Amino acid sequence: xxxxxxxxxxxxxxxxxxxxxxxxxxxxxxxYYWSWIRQPPGKGLEWIGEINHSRSTNYNxxxxxxxxxxxxxxxNQFSLKLTSVTAADTAVYYCARGNGSGxxxxxxxxxxxxxxxxxxxx
Amino acid sequence: xxxLTQPPSASGTPGQRVTISxxxxxxxxxxxxxxxxxxxxxxxxxxxxxxTNQRPSGVPDRFSGSKSGTSASLAxxxxxxxxxxxxYCAAWDDSLSGRVFGGGxxxxxL
Numbered sequence: 001x002x003x004x005x006x007x008x009x010x011x012x013x014x015x016x017x018x019x020x021x022x023x024x025x026x027x028x029x030x031x032y033y034w035s036w037i038r039q040p041p042g043k044g045l046e047w048i049g050e051i052n053h054s055r056s057t058n059y060n061x062x063x064x065x066x067x068x069x070x071x072x073x074x075x076n077q078f079s080l081k082l083t084s085v086t087a088a089d090t091a092v093y094y095c096a097r098g099n100g101s102g103x104x105x106x107x108x109x110x111x112x113x114x115x116x117x118x119x120x121x122x
Numbered sequence: 123x124x125x126l127t128q129p130p131s132a133s134g135t136p137g138q139r140v141t142i143s144x145x146x147x148x149x150x151x152x153x154x155x156x157x158x159x160x161x162x163x164x165x166x167x168x169x170x171x172x173x174t175n176q177r178p179s180g181v182p183d184r185f186s187g188s189k190s191g192t193s194a195s196l197a198x199x200x201x202x203x204x205x206x207x208x209x210y211c212a213a214w215d216d217s218l219s220g221r222v223f224g225g226g227x228x229x230x231x232l
Contacts, residue, residue, distance in 0.1 A: 047221040062170040112166035
């Protein structure tokens with residue numbers, strides 16, 4: 001059974017950098033897209049970006065200038081960094097496994113982390 | 123403003139069939155697969171439908187997905203109280219070179 005366990009900084013101040021890591025237990029680490037998705041309180045889902053084991057990345061154009069997703073295959077972990085946060089970045093952040101065909105078009109999220117609420121407040 | 127448009131709410135009575143729509147464009151729904159996720163309160167989303175009309179193992183056949191042109195639909199038949207949740211559609215968008223979600227539909231079972 002695949003499990004995603006995420007951890008990282010919680011309360012942030014504006015202009016700080018958000019850092020989260022997601023550890024993957026069970027199943028292969030290769031052959032998937034490892035993704036980050038967020039959900040502001042009371043709002044819908046927003047895709048942040050993803051990386052595969054070859055370190056190929058795709059990012060949400062609206063966040064691309066502030067986002068870095070990296071992968072640590074030896075540890076079965078991947079990480080998210082979001083710079084210069086503001087109150088608008090307050091959200092529950094989820095890591096997820098993207099599964100499907102080799103093309104990003106055919107990817108669905110079949111396993112999710114538990115979610116981490118990251119408030120941004122001065 | 124989400125790239126994919128869903129009605130904010132839907133409702134039905136137990137046993138009824140309800141449909142949730144998802145409207146997009148030629149760069150997303152028109153040419154790519156649709157995915158549907160169910161999110162119960164306080165939990166992570168769960169995959170409900172993949173590749174437009176495929177159900178993962180464990181998802182009841184009461185749930186079905188379809189697509190026509192630049193719109194997609196999720197149908198839930200034999201509505202049950204435990205179906206009360208938020209539902210999101212998703213797709214890859216070729217113009218954005220990224221994934222997009224609908225704004226979500228809150229389903230209430232009356």
